[in-house]
Amino acid sequence: MKNENKMLRGKNIVVMGVANKRSIAWAIAKALSTAGAKLAFTYQDERFKDKVKRLVDKEMPGSLLLPCNVAEDGELDNLAARLKDEWGVVHSLVHSLAYAKKEELDGLYADTSREGFLLAHNISAYSLVAAAQRLYPLMSEGGTIITLTFQGSQRVVPNYNVMGVAKASLEASVRYLASDLGPQKIRVNAISAGPIKTLSAKGVKDFNRLLEGVAERTPLRSLATADDVAATALFLASDLSRAITGTVLYADCGYHIMAT
Numbered sequence: 001m002k003n004e005n006k007m008l009r010g011k012n013i014v015v016m017g018v019a020n021k022r023s024i025a026w027a028i029a030k031a032l033s034t035a036g037a038k039l040a041f042t043y044q045d046e047r048f049k050d051k052v053k054r055l056v057d058k059e060m061p062g063s064l065l066l067p068c069n070v071a072e073d074g075e076l077d078n079l080a081a082r083l084k085d086e087w088g089v090v091h092s093l094v095h096s097l098a099y100a101k102k103e104e105l106d107g108l109y110a111d112t113s114r115e116g117f118l119l120a121h122n123i124s125a126y127s128l129v130a131a132a133q134r135l136y137p138l139m140s141e142g143g144t145i146i147t148l149t150f151q152g153s154q155r156v157v158p159n160y161n162v163m164g165v166a167k168a169s170l171e172a173s174v175r176y177l178a179s180d181l182g183p184q185k186i187r188v189n190a191i192s193a194g195p196i197k198t199l200s201a202k203g204v205k206d207f208n209r210l211l212e213g214v215a216e217r218t219p220l221r222s223l224a225t226a227d228d229v230a231a232t233a234l235f236l237a238s239d240l241s242r243a244i245t246g247t248v249l250y251a252d253c254g255y256h257i258m259a260t
């Protein structure tokens with residue numbers, strides 16, 4: 001993405017959720033880095049470490065790379081401690097992660113298990129609160145928190161099931177966090193991305209069929225790409241969006257306005 005004016009120069013930004021180069025978080029990281037931000041990447045666990053390290057070393061050398069499984073309070077505590085040591089001040093957090101068991105993303109929502117419900121909400125919704133509560137004390141110069149959501153929070157999308165319910169919780173969290181943290185000049189927003197082929201998306205049954213249908217029906221007659229979503233993230237991380245908080249911005253080529 002072209003961005004010559006380096007509007008994020010001097011900003012320290014934490015990016016959570018890169019699994020590979022198709023990750024929405026990776027597209028966002030590239031846009032933020034091009035705009036001059038210094039980045040810290042987190043990875044889920046050892047399974048992801050090498051791939052993320054290779055990507056970061058090649059394309060954004062000098063960035064921090066830190067482990068953080070969001071299911072573990074200790075790892076979130078360590079993340080905040082390391083960021084305090086390394087940077088002192090954090091300006092933005094990009095929270096671009098979610099998880100539900102594959103079997104919950106297929107068939108009836110009515111069949112969701114208790115364990116599957118709790119897991120999806122823990123990783124996909126509570127993790128925003130858990131990360132924000134540790135990082136806002138480091139946002140001493142004000143800041144921005146950005147998370148990723150999907151329209152399945154508002155309307156029924158076949159097979160999205162428990163993830164749609166977790167995204168509704170995530171969006172409500174955005175509003176409560178925005179209210180709590182606004183007095184410290186910390187803005188909290190979500191981007192509702194249109195469907196994009198990524199590792200996580202593959203977990204939703206018939207995802208490819210969903211993609212085809214959406215592309216035909218969006219007002220712009222196209223699908224939003226990860227780079228399109230990244231452009232919205234750049235806007236939300238920058239001062240251009242200084243009066244926007246507690247909002248869900250749709251980067252979906254207008255799909256959410258259509259009745260069918």
Ligand SMILES: NC(=O)c1ccc[n+]([C@@H]2O[C@H](COP(=O)([O-])OP(=O)(O)OC[C@H]3O[C@@H](n4cnc5c(N)ncnc54)[C@H](O)[C@@H]3O)[C@@H](O)[C@H]2O)c1
Nearest residue numbers: 017018019023024044069070097098148195196198199200
């Ligand atoms: N791909 C889409 O169609 C789409 C649309 C709208 C919103 N989103 C959202 O965008 C975000 C990023 O997803 P993506 O599509 O780029 O897929 P992705 O698979 O590339 O990224 C998901 C990330 O979640 C991380 N993650 C899962 N469990 C974790 C844990 N316990 N601790 C730490 N990290 C964990 C994975 O490591 C991975 O990096 C998610 O919130 C997703 O729901 C995706």
